[in-house]
Amino acid sequence: MRSAKDFFTPLAVGAPAPLREIPARPSRAIHFFDPSNAKMAAKIPGMVGTVDVLLGNLEDAVKAENKEKARLGLVEIAKNTDFGPTQLWSRLNALDSPWFLDDITTLVTEIGDKLDVVMIPKVQGAEDIHYVDRLLAQLEAKVGLQRPVLVHAILETARGMANVEKIAGASPRMQGISLGPADLAADRRMKTTRVGGGHPGYLVRADATKNDAGEYDIHGDRAVFQQDLWHYTIARQVDACAMHGIYAYYGPYGDITDVVGCEDQFRNAFLLGCVGTWTLHPKQIDIARRVFSPDPAEVEHAWHVVTAMGDGTGAVMVDGKMEDDASCKQCQVVVDLAEALSETDPELGEQYAEAKKAGIAKAEGK
Numbered sequence: 339m340r341s342a343k344d345f346f347t348p349l350a351v352g353a354p355a356p357l358r359e360i361p362a363r364p365s366r367a368i369h370f371f372d373p374s375n376a377k378m379a380a381k382i383p384g385m386v387g388t389v390d391v392l393l394g395n396l397e398d399a400v401k402a403e404n405k406e407k408a409r410l411g412l413v414e415i416a417k418n419t420d421f422g423p424t425q426l427w428s429r430l431n432a433l434d435s436p437w438f439l440d441d442i443t444t445l446v447t448e449i450g451d452k453l454d455v456v457m458i459p460k461v462q463g464a465e466d467i468h469y470v471d472r473l474l475a476q477l478e479a480k481v482g483l484q485r486p487v488l489v490h491a492i493l494e495t496a497r498g499m500a501n502v503e504k505i506a507g508a509s510p511r512m513q514g515i516s517l518g519p520a521d522l523a524a525d526r527r528m529k530t531t532r533v534g535g536g537h538p539g540y541l542v543r544a545d546a547t548k549n550d551a552g553e554y555d556i557h558g559d560r561a562v563f564q565q566d567l568w569h570y571t572i573a574r575q576v577d578a579c580a581m582h583g584i585y586a587y588y589g590p591y592g593d594i595t596d597v598v599g600c601e602d603q604f605r606n607a608f609l610l611g612c613v614g615t616w617t618l619h620p621k622q623i624d625i626a627r628r629v630f631s632p633d634p635a636e637v638e639h640a641w642h643v644v645t646a647m648g649d650g651t652g653a654v655m656v657d658g659k660m661e662d663d664a665s666c667k668q669c670q671v672v673v674d675l676a677e678a679l680s681e682t683d684p685e686l687g688e689q690y691a692e693a694k695k696a697g698i699a700k701a702e703g704k
């Protein structure tokens with residue numbers, strides 16, 4: 339572990355200085371595409387502006403014989419596309435794979451100026467991030483990049499989970515962490531075969547009631563509530579990220595057809611503190627944008643409270659409810675998110691501007 343004194347020192351002579359703060363850029367939908375799939379790749383330039391992040395996936399879901407094609411395909415797309423406000427990320431192959439070294443070397447030297455974040459799969463501990471950190475600094479110095487490429491870890495092993503706080507704080511490059519529910523389930527020997535989402539077997543059942551004979555009717559009509567398999571994992575991931583000033587994300591929802599279940603899983607993650615999710619299919623993009631953008635009614639309420647609270651201290655009544663310093667901070671989270679999203683999403687920006695006007699007017703009794 340580096341000393342706090344040299345945490346922000348570049349790890350190679352000539353590498354750009356690490357950022358002191360990770361920018362809160364909108365990243366509601368991290369849209370995955372396979373750059374070796376010609377049909378999918380052809381759609382990417384037209385998707386600029388429709389998602390916050392376009393991610394060229396080089397790891398799982400790309401066939402072994404297509405790894406090189408995917409890497410070079412991504413270089414080509416990046417060189418020929420103006421991404422405007424849309425971020426460009428890539429998921430590299432795992433550190434122990436035969437492809438990682440060429441992935442990182444090629445991408446940083448060829449398109450490092452366009453690449454915002456590299457996603458590293460199957461991160462086990464801080465040592466994995468330290469390795470990537472130094473390598474990135476050397477490559478950045480070699481090609482004279484002016485800004486550091488950031489790092490995003492995927493939580494998909496039990497060891498990675500046990501080390502999540504250390505991973506989140508391993509480098510000033512750490513931008514965020516996503517959940518990898520499929521690999522994590524396998525590594526933990528969980529018995530779900532689904533890629534994310536719930537499972538009907540993971541439930542709690544209401545107590546049995548007594549029948550007319552005074553016996554517990556265990557086979558009677560008892561309400562069943564399906565539970566969230568990922569609650570503990572996401573909550574811990576969110577704490578680790580918040581503690582280190584980086585961002586937490588849900589990951590993939592593999593049942594592309596079940597848009598309702600997908601929306602529920604995304605919303606749970608949003609409410610727990612995640613800022614975004616992955617989209618694997620165009621169908622999931624609108625869901626992610628909707629879920630990870632606060633409802634204008636919430637934004638209006640947040641402005642009402644923040645305005646009514648003035649300097650943020652004391653207690654006031656708003657719509658029959660007590661608001662104080664703490665709830666003002668909760669509302670500030672919503673206000674800040676709405677302001678950040680307004681900068682890149684003009685349609686939402688208009689709705690949020692209306693909500694702000696209405697919230698302030700209510701606070702001022704107009």
Ligand SMILES: CC(C)(COP(=O)(O)OP(=O)(O)OC[C@H]1O[C@@H](n2cnc3c(N)ncnc32)[C@H](O)[C@@H]1OP(=O)(O)O)[C@@H](O)C(=O)NCCC(=O)NCCSC(=O)C[C@](C)(O)C(=O)O
Pocket residue numbers: 370371372377378381395398399492494517518519520521522533589590594617618619620
């Ligand atoms: C699921 C698949 C096979 C269905 O692909 P399909 O072609 O069968 O679907 P479709 O419904 O027929 O497609 C309709 C149209 O959308 C296009 N399309 C379809 N998908 C995309 C896309 N992503 N981006 C842009 N365009 C897309 C597709 O080309 C087609 O175009 P067309 O109408 O012109 O014919 C396909 O959507 C796909 O390959 N998606 C990405 C999968 C992926 O990246 N998986 C890896 C992340 S999850 C993971 O790795 C786990 C994790 C974290 O590691 C862990 O939990 O451990």
Ligand SMILES: [Mg+2]
Pocket residue numbers: 398459494518520521
């Ligand atoms: Mg995985």
